[in-house]
Amino acid sequence: MSSLSAGLAAALARGLAVFPIPAGARKAPPGWQALVSRDPGPAWPIDSNVGVGCRASGIVVLDLDRKNGVDGVAGFAGLLDQQGCSWPVTFTVATPSGGQHLYFAAPPGRVIVSTIGVLGPGIDVRAPGRLSGGYVVGPGSIVGDRPYLVDKDLRIAPLPDSLVRLLCLRPTRIRRGAKTGDVHATVDRPPAGTG
Secondary structure (H helix, E strand, O other): OOHHHHHHHHHHHOOOOEEEEOOOOOOOOOOHHHHOEOOOHHHOOOOOEEEEEHHHHOEEEEEEOEEOOEEHHHHHHHHHHHHOOOOOOOOEEEOOOOOEEEEEEOOOOOOOOOEEOOOOOOEEEEOOOOOOOOEEEOOOOEEOOEEOEEEEOOOOEEOOHHHHHHHOOOEEEEEEOOOOOOEEEEEOOOOOOOO
C-alpha cells in the first residue's frame, strides 16, 4: 500500500472528511468545501494529495511548523509548560518540514477559528471556524518529494481544556502579513461574563 493510500485510509478510519488536493500541492482547489466527504468513493483522483476539512470533520488541528528558523514544536512545548500541561496524546502527522499536525476533536458548543501564530511563532490553528472552516494537508500527501506521515497512530483526543481556554479567546484585530499574505489575529481576554 502506498503512503498516500495508507494516509487516506488512516484519515477515513478516524471519520475525517477528506477532499482531493492536486498532486504535489498544499493549496486546496477553489471550492474545496463542496468536495469534502467522509466517503470519497472510487472516483478519488489517482496521486492527488489528501485535504482534511476541519469543519466537516469536527476537528481542530494544531500545525506546528519547523521552518525559516522557527520551531513551533519547541514553542508549543514551552506553551504547555507555562500552562502546566503535558504533551497531548492524540493522532499526529509528521510534516515534510519536520513539524507536526496534532489532531483534536473540536469542543461542542465552542467556536474556534483558524489562526496563524496567535499561540506563538510557528504554531498555527486549523479549525471549524465560523464560515467554511480551515483544512490541513492530510497523511500520505507528498509535497516536494517529502511525505506527510502518520507519526502517532492513535485515536483523535478531545481538545484539552487548557487549549480550549486559549483558543476561545476573542480576536481583537486581524491584519495581513506584509510578506506572506497570511492572516494573523491578535487575541485579548474574553469580554466579562463570556470566559
